Amino acid sequence: MCSLSHNDLQRIFEKLDKNGDGLVSLDELNWLLEKTTGGSSISLQELEELLVGKKSLNFDEFVFFYDSISNRKINDDEEEVVEEEVESDLEKAFKVFDLNGDGFISSQELECVLKRLGLLEEQSGNKDCRAMIFSYDTNLDGQLDFEEFKNMMMLTTS
Template sequence: MARAEDPAAAPGVTRLGLGRPSPSFRLRSPSLNSVRLRRVFDLFDHNYDGEITADELCLALDRLGLGADPSEIASIAAGHIRPGRSGLDFRDFEGLHRALSDSHFGAAGERATEESDMEEAFRVFDEDGDGYISAAELQLVLAKLGLPEGKSMSRVREMICRVDQNCDGRVDFIEFKHMMQDISVRSSY
């Protein structure tokens, strides 16, 4: 991953060159952001030991098609790992997220609307861009993330049935939005 001087940051501050920064990298709802960040942490913690090593970060980024330079990832992560630990625990991971978010987008002033966050998340799943998430598309994303649900088409179809309000066998943007809002409401209890 290339580093580029960030004109919005203090002189000498660099940011990761992951292509165009995503406006949804920083979410406005702290509780929703924490839930989503925890899910990302759990996905990246490949061996479920409560820590994410630089190797696990690289593995997750590679699976998502975002290839990463292992030495650069190790260097970035090292600055957030507390002494005596071999990887990032969730608190360290939150700190890394905040630091990367601030270096990409500046202080909290630059935030996209929740609708655009949802649209971007939807596009991750809607690989063919037809406006629907099919069972095959959901299975592909789950498999890329290394989740066991990605191995079973019947499990994927079950997941779709839970949110498929019009029973067409696929998830449209409205259904996706309802699902995400429901997750947000349930996680705030």
């Protein structure tokens, strides 16, 4: 799972907090988990159990929840398993962006997904997405294949 900065988490929290009350509900948190895990779902009851009965999270609790699910201690025996999990997670993430299933992420697909997730302003548009793709497009074909996507994700998490 890639690490997000405090500012990234703040932006995500604010987007999730639809009613502006300073809290993210279980429904909102569950929606985010479904979107970021490729549709695999956890029941609201299971999520509530994870959150020790809480019905919503303030920003600090949201950051703590993020930290608790993203930070894993790794020992030598688990390293290979974790690498496989990372590869699998990256494949799932790639499929989220590869809307037409052709094995490539175009700037249009990137724009569509980022807007749907609320991570790209409407006015920003395709120009910014083309620039993002260009930054990691090693074969200069104007789109990202899985290896380019993987390199991008691994570089941004280091």
